[in-house]
Amino acid sequence: MHLDYKCNLGTAPVHGGHGKIYLVADNRILVISYGNIGTSEPEAEVFFGPGPGHVAEAEIIGLSVSTLGSTIYINVKNRGLFAYQSRGHLLWSVEPVLYQFGYRQGCRKNLTNCYFASVPLLDHCEGSIYISNTEGELYCLSVRSRYFRWIQDFSSLDKNFTITLGNNGHLYVTVPAKALVLALDVFSGNVLWQRSIGPLSKVDSAPVVDSNGWISIGSLDGFLYSFSPTGVLKKFSRMNAENSIIQVGPFLDCSGFAIYSSQIEMEGKISHTIGEYTVVSAIQPKAALFTMLVPATGSIYWSESYPGHVSTLFSKSDLSQFVMNEEILLAFLAASKIGTPLQCRTIGQKLASSCSQERTKLVSVYTGNERAIVLFLLFESALLLILIGLVRFCCTFWAKEKLKDQGLGSFLDNRSSLPLNQL
Structure with a gap:
């Protein structure tokens, strides 16, 4: 369909469920209602921002849509994070600085030009939103209100980093400048x-x-780095790493357990270090190798080179009509399910599996010899009982001595010596 606005190429359209797609165009957010494909024409309208003929001055950094709560979260530069219902009603908004109980939260080191700088990342399992600011701080907010759950400062590493949602109760931060x-x-x-x-x-x-x-990420050193939830590293390379690079991130397959990655062989590659940074220079690519593997087991299910069988595969598809790059090719492979023997799963199944892994585990506060700890607790309890007995004895003895000092002792002795018949 034709739109009267210029789309923001740096922001991908977001599926909002219920036959709706949200996209950023000319500092506006458009909602496209496509209904049933083939039975009705899609309709587009402005969801956020001024209408046609008006200038939109506020820059939209990113948006996310919660299909479960029918809520749209919009990050607007220098204005804050806004939460809207799908019908357009504003639920709440928040800036990167809050004053609660007399304390300032957010933008701790610099208030000037401090604003939310990333696309809001939704955690459906925990009901949280993760977003960073220009000063290297990472926020965790509740999806239901303008409440900061925690703020973590990474400015000592770098102010620019990316956020990736994991499972098992993990969130990953990648600092490219520091690798x-x-x-x-x-x-x-x-x-x-x-x-x-x-x-x-x-x-x-x-x-x-x-x-x-x-968690998996490719590097210019030619290796695919994969880490387990506990941080155990596996490195994968199907070509000679000295003459190859990985410059595009991997894509998940439809099951969610495997990934598609690409490795480019270069005619020449030189690496040198400047201070804390590593600079990689290469002449031109010779070939590419596409691979589907499961990082947890290291199993490789499919691998093809380009030029080769993969090039003929692309030439027979609609992709031959477009200017291609490595990232588009990987996305096409993942979407077409090439080479996968694994059972595909729906988004709901993947989300349910991810949330089930985030159950809180009980952590023992004792890491030493448990028998020695039990004996120590028994000894401590016995000592406490002895102290209680001593305190009680001292109190009784002190009370008797006080009675003697007041002359009441002789009175009680004389009273006990009286004949019973006198009564």
Whole structure:
């Protein structure tokens, strides 16, 4: 369909459920209602922003849609995060700074030009929103209100990082400038582990997390880095890593357990270090290898090279009519389910599986010898009983001595010596 607005190429359309798609165009958010394909023409209208003929001055950084709660979350530069119902009613809004109980939360080091800078990331399992600001702080908010659950400051590493939602109660932060991946606890924001990876190709490089909880990201050093939920590393390379690079992030297959990745063989590659940074230079690509694998087991289900069988596959499809790049090819492979023997799962099934893995586990506060701890507790209890007995004895003895000092002792002795018949 034809729109009277210019779409923002840096922001992908978002599926909103119930036959609706939301997209950013000319600093507006348009909602396209497509109904039943083939039976009715799709309709487009402005959901957020001024109508036709008016200038939209506010820059929209990103949006997310909760299909469960029918809520749209919009990040507007220098204005804050807005939560709208699908009918257009404003639920709440919040800026990156809140004053609660006399304390300032957010933008702790710098208030000037501090605003939310990332696309809001929804956690349907925990009912949370994750978003970062321009000063390197990561926020966790409740989806129901303008309430900060926690704020974590990563400015000591870098102010630019990407956020990836995991499972098992994990949230992942990737710092491309430092080539670091950090795993966070979604309940507290505390860092669970931190690992180094190879140099990344883009400042917005982000990994993917499969249904086994493994996080995977490609590097310019030619390796695919995969980490288990506890931080155990596996490195994969199907070509000679010295002459190859991985510059595009992997894609999940339809089951959620496997990933599609690509490795590019270069005619020449040189790596050198400048301070804390690694710079990779290459001449031109010679070939590409596309692979489908399961990081948790290392099993490879499919692998083809380009040029080769993959090139003939693409030439017979509609993709031959478009200018292609590596990322589009990977997305096409993942969507077409090429080479997968795994059973595809729906978004609802994947979400249910992910949420079931986030059940809180009881953690023992004792990590030493349990028998020694029990004996120590028994000894401590016995000592406490002895102290209670001593205190009671001292109180009784002190009361008797006080009676003697008041001359009541002789009175009681004389009273007891009186004959009974005198009464």
